[in-house]
Each structure stands twice: as structure tokens, then as C-alpha cells.
Amino acid sequence: MYYTFVIFVMMKLVNLFFGIAILAALSLSSSSCKKKNQFGDGNLSFSNDTLVFDTVFTTIGSTTKYFKIYNNQNKALKISEVQLMGGTASKFKLNLDGTQGTNFTDVEIPSGDSLFCFVEVKLSVNGQNLPVIVEDSVRFTTNGENQYVKLAAWGQDMYYHYSNIGMGILDTNEGTWANDKPHVIYGQAFVDEGKTLNIIGGTKIYLHKNSILWNYKGTLNIDGDYNNKVTIQGDRLEAYYKDVPGQYYGIYFQEARPSMIDNCIIRNATAGIHIDSRDPAYSQATVTISNTEIKNASSYGLFLYDGPKVYGENLLVHSTGVHSLLVLQGADFTFNQCDFLGYGPGEGSTAAVGISNHYTNSEGTFVAQIPNANFNNCVIYGSGGEHLAIDTIQTGGLILNFHFRNSVILKTDLSNPMFTFCNNSNPNFLDPNGDDFNFYSTSSINNTGNTNPAYTTSRDINGNPRNLGSPDIGAIEGP
Numbered sequence: 001m002y003y004t005f006v007i008f009v010m011m012k013l014v015n016l017f018f019g020i021a022i023l024a025a026l027s028l029s030s031s032s033c034k035k036k037n038q039f040g041d042g043n044l045s046f047s048n049d050t051l052v053f054d055t056v057f058t059t060i061g062s063t064t065k066y067f068k069i070y071n072n073q074n075k076a077l078k079i080s081e082v083q084l085m086g087g088t089a090s091k092f093k094l095n096l097d098g099t100q101g102t103n104f105t106d107v108e109i110p111s112g113d114s115l116f117c118f119v120e121v122k123l124s125v126n127g128q129n130l131p132v133i134v135e136d137s138v139r140f141t142t143n144g145e146n147q148y149v150k151l152a153a154w155g156q157d158m159y160y161h162y163s164n165i166g167m168g169i170l171d172t173n174e175g176t177w178a179n180d181k182p183h184v185i186y187g188q189a190f191v192d193e194g195k196t197l198n199i200i201g202g203t204k205i206y207l208h209k210n211s212i213l214w215n216y217k218g219t220l221n222i223d224g225d226y227n228n229k230v231t232i233q234g235d236r237l238e239a240y241y242k243d244v245p246g247q248y249y250g251i252y253f254q255e256a257r258p259s260m261i262d263n264c265i266i267r268n269a270t271a272g273i274h275i276d277s278r279d280p281a282y283s284q285a286t287v288t289i290s291n292t293e294i295k296n297a298s299s300y301g302l303f304l305y306d307g308p309k310v311y312g313e314n315l316l317v318h319s320t321g322v323h324s325l326l327v328l329q330g331a332d333f334t335f336n337q338c339d340f341l342g343y344g345p346g347e348g349s350t351a352a353v354g355i356s357n358h359y360t361n362s363e364g365t366f367v368a369q370i371p372n373a374n375f376n377n378c379v380i381y382g383s384g385g386e387h388l389a390i391d392t393i394q395t396g397g398l399i400l401n402f403h404f405r406n407s408v409i410l411k412t413d414l415s416n417p418m419f420t421f422c423n424n425s426n427p428n429f430l431d432p433n434g435d436d437f438n439f440y441s442t443s444s445i446n447n448t449g450n451t452n453p454a455y456t457t458s459r460d461i462n463g464n465p466r467n468l469g470s471p472d473i474g475a476i477e478g479p
Contacts (some may be wrong), residue, residue: 038075038076039075039076039077039078039108040071040073040074040075040076040077040111041143042072042073042075042077042142042143043077043142043143043145043147044069044070044071044077044079044109044140044142044147045069045070045071045072046067046068046069046070046147046149047067047068047070048067048149049149049150050149050150050151050152051065051067051119051149051150051151051152052152052153052154053065053121053152053153053154053238055154055155055156055237056121056122056123056153056154056155056156056237057123057155057156057157057158057182057184057206057235058123058124058155058156058157058158059122059123059124059160060122060184060208060235062120062121062122062153062238063120063236063238063240063241064118064119064120065118065119065120065238066116066117066118066119067116067117067119067149068114068115068116068117069109069114069115069116069117069140070109070113070114071109071110071111071112071113071114072112073111074111074112075111076108076109076110076111077108077109077142077143078106078107078108078142079104079106079107079108079109079140079141079142080105080106080141080142081103081104081105081139081140081141082096082103082104082105082107082117082138082139082140082141083102083103083104083138083139083141084102084103084136084138085136085137085138085139086102086136087102087103088102090102090136091121091122091123091124091134091136091153092119092120092121092136092151092153093119093120093121093122094117094118094119094138095117095118095119096115096116096117096118097115097116097117117138117149119151121134121151121153123153123155134152134153134155135150135151135152135153136150136151137149137150137151138151156181156182157181158181158182158183158184158206159177159178159181159182159183159184160184160186161173161183161184161185161186161189162185162186162187163186163187163188163189163190170190171187171188171189171190172190172191172192172195173189173190173191173195173197174191174192174195174196174197174218175196175197175198176197176198176199176200177197177198177199177200177203179200179201179202179203179204182204182205182206183203183204183205183206184205184206184207184208184235185205185206185207185208185211185212185213185248186208186211187208187211187212188211188212188213188214189211189212189213189214190214190215190216191214191215191216191218191219191220192216192217192218193216193217193218194217194218194257195218195219196218196219196220196221197215197218197219197220197221198221198223199220199221199222199223199230200223200224200230201223201224201225201228201229201230201263202224202228202229202230203224203230203231204230204231205230205231205232205233206232206233206234206235206237207232207233207234207235207247207248207249207269208234208235208248209234209247209248210248210249211248211249212248212249212250212251212252213232213250213251213252214252214254215251215252215253215254215256215259216254216255216256217254217255217256217257217279218256218257219256219257219258219259220251220253220256220259220261221259221260222260222261222262222264223260223262223263224262224263224264224291225262225263226263226291226459226462226463227463228263229263229264229265230263230264230265231264231265231267232251232264232265232266232267232269233247233265233266233267233268234247234248234268235247235248241268243268243296244268245268245269245270245296245297245298245320245321246268246269246270246297246298246299246321247268247269248268248269248270249269249270249271249274250266250269250270250271250272250273250274250297251266251269251272251273251274252271252274252276253273253274253275253276253286253287253308254276254277255276255277255278255279256275256278256279256286256287257279257282258282258284258285258286258287258288259286259287259288260287260288260289260290261273261287261288261289261290261292262288262289262290262291262292263290263291263292264291264292264293265292265293265295266292266293266294266295266297267293267294267295267296268296268297269294269297269298270297270298270299270300271297271299271300271301271303272294272295272297272300272301272302272317273287273289273294273301273302273303274300274303274305275287275302275303275304275305275308275310275331276305276306276308277305277306277307277308278307278308278309284309285309285310285311286308286309286310287308287310287311288310288311288312289302289310289311289312289313289315290312290313290314290315291313291314291461291463292314292315292316292461293315293316293317293318293461294315294316294317294318294324295316295317295318295319295320295435296319296320296344297319297320297321298320298321299320299321299322299323300320300322300323300324300325300326301317301318301320301323301324301325301340302315302317302324302325302326302340303326303328304325304326304327304328304331304333305327305328305329305331305359306328306329306330306331306359306366306368307329307330307331307332307368308331308332308333309331309332309333310331310332310333310334311333311334311335312333312334312335312336312338313335313336313337313338313457314336314337314338314457314459314460314461314475315335315338315339315340315461315475316338316339316341316437316461316475316476317338317339317340317341318339318340318341318343318344318432318435318437319341319343319344319435320342320344321344322350323350323351323352323353323354324340324341324342324352324353325340325352325353325354325355326354327354327355327356327370327373328356328359329356329357329358329359329366329367329368330357330358330367330368330369330370331370331373332370332371332372333372333373333374334372334374334376335374335375335376335378336376336377336378336454336455336456336457337376337377337378337449337455337456337457337460337471337473337474337475338375338378338379338474338475339378339379339381339437339474339475339476340352340353340378340379340380340387341379341380341381341382341432341437342381342382342383342384342387342410343382343383343432343433344382349384349385351385351386351387351388351389352380352381352382352387352388352410353380353387353388353389354389354391355370355373355389355390355391355392356390356391356392357369357370357392357393357398357400358391358392358393365393367393367395367398368398369398369399369400370392370399370400370401370402371399371401372401373400373401373402373403374403374405375403375404375405375407376403376405376406376407376450376452376454376455376456377405377406377407377449377450377455377456377471377473377474378404378407378408378473378474379407379408379409379427379445379473379474379475380407380408380409380410380411381408381409381410381426381427382410383432385410386410386411386412387409387410387411388409388410388411390402402418403418403420404418404419404420404422405420405421405422405450405455406420406421406422406448406449406450406455406473407419407422407473408422408423408424408425408427408444408445408473408474409422409423409424410424411424412424421450423444425444426443426444427439427443427444427445427473427474428440428442428443428444429443437474437475437476438476438478439472439476439478441478443478444473445472445473445474445478446472446478447467447470447471447472448470448472448473449470449471449472449473450471451468451469451470451471453468456468456471459477460472460475460476460477461475461476462476464477465477
């Protein structure tokens with residue numbers, strides 16, 4: 001009886017183990033089938049079929065762009081290979097889902113999911129003045145089928161100006177810059193003491209982040225013409241950066257010898273033109289500025305500090321973050337037929353023109369005179385509140401001499417005698433928020449300028465002749 005029971009138990013155990021083995025085999029078979037069939041047999045979709053970089057300067061890296069890789073299937077997809085076709089010699093660099101490289105294998109994308117592919121480009125000097133196009137592509141192999149995303153970059157050689165004072169590297173400039181290729185400034189480009197730099201019409205100047213064109217006790221002549229202006233802007237040419245202010249500092253004059261800027265467009269600086277003090281050996285203007293547009297500065301379009309002498313005509317300064325014109329610790333200046341406008345990021349929260357004859361820092365308060373502050377046939381206007389702010393301290397017989405003649409000024413009280421034939425009527429620009437400062441025929445600036453030749457330019461900022469019998473106020477002569 002005992003032996004019979006033992007045999008019975010052993011047979012039960014054998015049957016149990018046999019059942020478990022069968023279940024395990026079935027489970028493994030099921031798992032193997034599931035693993036084998038977990039990837040779909042479809043293909044990928046892409047956010048772009050071509051990724052374009054326009055324009056990239058040689059030796060300077062581009063911004064990072066990206067495209068997305070989509071799995072729109074109802075099963076996961078395995079990309080057996082992703083390959084940058086140019087390999088390690090390519091001008092393009094890839095980062096696929098956080099990993100850099102030129103070749104990737106067995107990349108999985110779950111159903112309904114996507115991956116990012118980031119791309120940068122850096123071009124070598126090509127020895128040509130005209131732009132060239134550089135191309136490559138990224139191949140995706142999925143389920144035996146190849147799909148491609150093309151990469152293309154417009155590249156151009158440039159004249160390169162670089163200074164790093166801390167490392168003893170100083171880029172000094174004199175003579176005439178050629179205009180056959182762009183000029184790119186990294187750090188500082190200096191016009192040193194006693195030197196003269198001429199920049200001719202058609203020259204394109206691009207400045208890197210925080211860079212500056214610095215005239216230190218020298219002469220800087222930017223001499224464009226109506227049909228061939230000099231352009232100055234940041235070195236990021238992607239569409240995203242088109243209207244980003246503060247991409248570089250600007251043009252800085254420090255105790256400069258007499259200099260001039262004519263027919264120039266300055267955009268997206270921190271301070272478009274900054275003029276600091278003057279060389280007392282010269283009685284004429286430190287800087288004469290004419291037929292020039294300064295726009296989209298993050299702080300100031302035109303900044304006069306510590307007594308420079310400045311003459312300006314046909315200036316259009318607008319879309320600034322703080323002031324279109326700032327005068328601090330005094331200056332001597334005359335502006336004819338100029339627009340200083342408060343349409344921009346500040347949205348009228350600060351005045352378009354701010355003038356002060358003093359400045360306070362940790363060392364104390366410094367007060368200076370303003371022997372001439374002349375605005376003739378000018379527009380000082382904008383959105384929001386008043387756009388002329390004057391803050392002066394009168395001590396020790398300092399000269400403070402203000403004259404606003406035949407100007408349109410957004411200010412509540414124009415009763416002071418210094419406002420001669422001024423009004424605060426809306427100039428009715430066509431589209432000030434869209435940077436169109438032409439005006440309707442009903443505008444308060446139409447045909448209302450002073451005809452005195454000393455206050456009136458014969459041509460406007462665009463080179464159009466003025467009606468000298470009844471000129472328009474501001475930089476633009478209407479139809």
C-alpha cells in the first residue's frame with residue numbers, strides 16, 4: 001500500500017512537471033511570435049524633405065535647425081540605419097535624439113511617436129566672393145527602403161575682424177574696406193588713434209553677439225549713397241533673427257576726430273550709434289549723420305554722452321526698446337528734418353527723446369552744459385504717452401539752450417517759447433507698427449516745414465527732392 005502511494009505521487013509530479021514544460025514552451029513560442037511581429041512594415045514621415053540654411057559665413061557656425069521623424073503606423077518601427085551621407089567629411093553635424101554622430105543603427109520609434117534630428121553647419125573658406133551652395137543628405141533605411149532628407153546651406157566668404165584685448169589680440173583698421181565681400185566683426189574692430197577708416201557704399205557689415213565697431217580718437221567715414229547704402233546688422237541671417245534687437249552693441253565713437261555717417265542702415269543693435277565725449281582740438285561736429293535709418297535697437301538708437309558735438313539730417317530712428325535719442329551729461333547738437341519715433345518694443349512707456357545735462361554714478365553727480373539743442377522740421381512722436389522728456393540741472397551759469405522749430409511733438413504742453421510753430425497733431429503715418437513712415441495727405445507734417453534753408457534739406461532720406469516752397473516735416477518727403 002505504501003509503495004503504491006509513492007508511485008502515485010511520483011506519477012502526479014511527473015505529469016505536473018510535464019504540464020509546466022508544455023506551458024513554458026507555449027509561452028516561449030508565443031513570446032517569440034510577439035517579438036517577431038512587434039515592428040510594423042511601413043515607412044517614416046518627415047517634417048521637412050529639405051533643410052535649408054541661408055546664409056552661413058565661412059568659418060562661422062550656423063544656428064541649430066531641426067527636422068522631425070514621424071512614425072504614423074499602428075506599430076513601432078525600427079530604422080535599421082540612419083546615415084549622414086557625407087560622413088565625417090560633411091560640413092553638416094547631426095544630433096539624433098540626443099546623440100551626435102554620422103551613423104546610427106537600430107533606432108526604434110514607437111507607434112504614433114517621433115524623433116528630433118538636429119543639424120548644424122560650418123563652412124570652410126571657399127575663395128569666392130559670391131555665395132556658393134553646400135549640400136548633403138541624411139538617409140533613413142526602414143524595412144529595406146531608403147528615404148532621404150536633403151541638407152543645403154548657402155555659404156559666403158567674408159572679411160574677418162577679430163579682437164580680444166584680454167589675450168592681446170587687437171584688430172586695427174585704416175584705409176578703405178572693400179565692398180566685394182561682407183565684413184564680419186567678432187569682438188571689436190578698432191579705428192585707432194589718429195587713423196582713418198573709410199567704408200564705402202554697398203558694404204555689408206555683420207557683427208557677432210556683443211561685438212562693436214569702435215572709433216577711438218580716430219576718423220570713421222561711412223559713406224554710402226542713396227542707391228547703395230551701407231548696411232550694419234547682426235551676423236545671424238536666419239529668418240528668426242530678422243527682427244531680434246540687441247544682437248551686437250553698435251558703433252561707438254570715443255573722443256573721435258570729425259567723422260561722418262551717410263546713407264546707412266543700422267538694425268538690431270543695442271545702441272545703434274553711441275557718441276562719447278569729443279576731442280577738444282576740433283571745433284566742428286564730432287559726427288555728422290545724414291540719410292540714415294536706425295531701427296530696432298534694444299536700448300537706444302542714438303546715444304550722446306558727455307559733451308559730443310553732433311549734426312544730423314534726414315534721420316529715421318524708430319522701434320527702439322528705450323529711447324530713439326538719449327542725451328546724457330550734456331551735448332551740443334542740431335537735427336534737421338529728422339524723425340525720432342517711439343513706436344517699438346517700449347510701446348510708448350518711455351519717451352522717444354530723452355535729454356539730460358547730468359549723470360549720477362558711484363563717484364557723484366556730473367553736470368554739463370547743452371549749448372545747442374536744435375530740432376528743426378523734426379517729428380518726435382510715438383504710441384502711448386508724451387515723447388519728449390527734458391531733465392536738466394541749472395548751476396554755475398551753465399548754458400542750456402533749447403530750440404524746437406516747426407516740429408511735431410507728442411507733448412501736452414508746448415507753450416514754452418522754445419517751441420516755435422510746433423504742434424502735437426498726429427502725423428498719420430501709413431503703418432507705424434509695420435515701419436512704414438510715409439504719411440497721408442491729411443497729416444500734420446504735410447507741407448508744414450520751415451522753408452529756411454538752414455533748417456531744410458534739399459533731398460529726403462530716400463534721395464527724393466523736397467518741395468522747398470512748402471517742405472514736409474521729418475525725414476521723408478511725401479508725394
